[in-house]
């Protein structure tokens with residue numbers, strides 16, 4: 001129809017203009033608001049990066065203190081929301097719980113659903129940043145049959161999350177600073193990635209003028225799939241299936257290269273990066289550091305490194321420019337920290353939240369924004385006359 005071009009998977013179509021994140025996939029470059037990802041990962045903190053993404057500039061000392069204090073103040077959940085969380089079955093996937101709870105947040109703050117009132121939008125942004133880690137921790141507690149802990153706002157956001165996830169009321173819980181620092185860094189690495197599947201979802205839902213909670217709830221569902229954020233869990237499931245012997249690794253690689261149905265080298269390949277994912281390079285380093293500092297000797301790390309080594313030399317992967325992506329090594333770190341596999345994608349969601357918020361707000365403030373409404377190329381029947389039931 002007209003000048004419609006077919007672009008399955010939006011491989012070549014830009015849906016918006018954005019000033020938030022820059023990626024050069026051939027060179028393996030990623031920058032938030034102009035700042036290289038490796039500098040942010042080394043020097044910054046997750047809350048500072050969140051501020052940068054949402055407001056466009058690094059905060060001054062005072063701005064950061066104010067932002068941190070605001071987020072701290074909102075870490076508790078309404079008790080009624082806790083009842084909702086308690087009603088889910090114990091084996092519920094935490095990504096479903098996370099999305100449902102974010103959707104439900106909208107029902108608790110009906111006055112904050114505006115898409116034009118900047119103050120309300122800012123308040124909703126802060127609430128989301130503060131409450132998502134609490135919701136995530138409670139989803140985990142539910143799966144363990146353990147009581148929940150209230151947040152302790154003397155702790156920073158990440159330490160608070162770790163305590164609510166792994167602590168129990170009966171005992172003191174000392175947050176391991178190595179774990180807290182590493183998780184903070186992983187959140188920075190996940191904080192935005194321009195128009196990926198979940199961010200495009202957040203924008204598309206928001207483009208119909210749905211509120212921030214509704215849009216982000218949809219983004220969480222988009223993230224859950226194994227081709228996207230769910231890949232970090234899928235990598236561990238894949239490693240679980242390989243026993244580590246040379247034969248087993250080779251057999252697995254053969255199945256991947258033969259394109260056996262459903263068999264991919266999970267954590268490899270990317271739509272945009274045709275070079276080493278700069279996030280993966282940092283994560284790989286962190287994986288070694290964290291496991292070593294925690295005294296964890298995980299044979300699955302060796303298997304992962306073997307897979308990478310083989311893949312980087314193998315024609316199949318070289319020709320297709322397939323490199324490890326951010327999800328390849330993260331799961332091993334999360335596992336060493338004590339998270340069960342189905343929490344891995346929840347951690348991705350906590351990290352990606354500021355990016356979703358920043359992108360939604362940028363879109364709402366862009367006068368060029370229109371409702372997202374892709375076209376299609378129709379391949380069905382041409383017109384035909386209705387056939388009565390007794391003639392079919």
Ligand code: CMC
Nearest residue numbers: 226227228229231264265266267268269270271320325327
């Ligand atoms: N293992 C084996 N073959 C692969 C893989 C892989 N992981 N990824 C791509 N290929 C092949 C693919 O079969 C295709 O081969 P051919 O040209 O012969 O048809 C070629 O490489 C190009 O791949 P594509 O599927 O057309 O590329 P895409 O841009 O549509 O998909 C992707 C990108 C990330 C979905 C894909 O690489 C993939 O499924 N990877 C595994 C899942 C994964 O790790 N996802 C996390 C992505 S990074 C973080 C995030 O977004 O959450």
